Amino acid sequence: MKRPTTRRTVLMAAGAAAVVAAAGTATAQSTDIRGEVTFKGDVAIPEGHLEIYLEDPAIKDKTLRRAAKTRVKSDGGSRTIEFSLPLTKSPTVSPTLQIVARLERADGWLVARGSARIEPGSPVHVTLKTVMY
Numbered sequence: 602m603k604r605p606t607t608r609r610t611v612l613m614a615a616g617a618a619a620v621v622a623a624a625g626t627a628t629a630q631s632t633d634i635r636g637e638v639t640f641k642g643d644v645a646i647p648e649g650h651l652e653i654y655l656e657d658p659a660i661k662d663k664t665l666r667r668a669a670k671t672r673v674k675s676d677g678g679s680r681t682i683e684f685s686l687p688l689t690k691s692p693t694v695s696p697t698l699q700i701v702a703r704l705e706r707a708d709g710w711l712v713a714r715g716s717a718r719i720e721p722g723s724p725v726h727v728t729l730k731t732v733m734y
Contacts, residue, residue, distance in 0.1 A: 634669075634686040636725030638702050640713065646729065647712055648677030652703045653684050653727075655719075659697040675704065702727045 634655065640646045654670040669686050686700070704713040713729035 632687065634700065634719065634725060636684060636686075636700065636717075636727065638673075638682045638684065638715070638727045638729060639680060640729045641731070643680060645678055645680055646675045646682060647704065647706075649675050649704050649706045649712055651675050651682060651684075652705065653686060654701055655686060655698065656701050656716075657695050657698045659695060700725045700727055702729060704729055 638646065638651060638653070651673045652670065653673065655668040656666055657668070658666070660666045671684060671686050673682055673684055675682060699716045699718050701716045702714065703711060705711055711732050713731050715727045715729040717725050717727045719725060
């Protein structure tokens with residue numbers, strides 16, 4: 602025998618659907634930018650500190666130009682280093698917004714640099730290129 606649909610059953614189903622919908626949109630809007638860094642020629646990334654930051658070169662004020670930053674240590678044996686750049690606020694998507702990665706030795710000398718434009722919703726791939734002095 603089938604039970605009749607009551608008002609309580611309908612309200613419970615609608616409430617459950619609303620909770621699932623809200624949870625789905627909350628997880629879809631990630632506040633992190635994820636990606637990976639490689640070295641040109643698919644060789645191992647040299648030893649040093651890798652500084653990765655979000656930059657908009659169209660902004661004239663240098664202090665406001667960088668929105669977020671993270672540092673990762675390279676041991677000299679990895680071909681790929683994955684990163685996650687936490688954002689404290691949602692940056693406005695600008696056509697000039699980019700991720701910049703700088704590899705420095707322990708003594709502070711810049712070894713390599715690379716950058717890539719940000720495509721909303723997709724991971725970022727930055728290729729480091731050797732810096733010439």
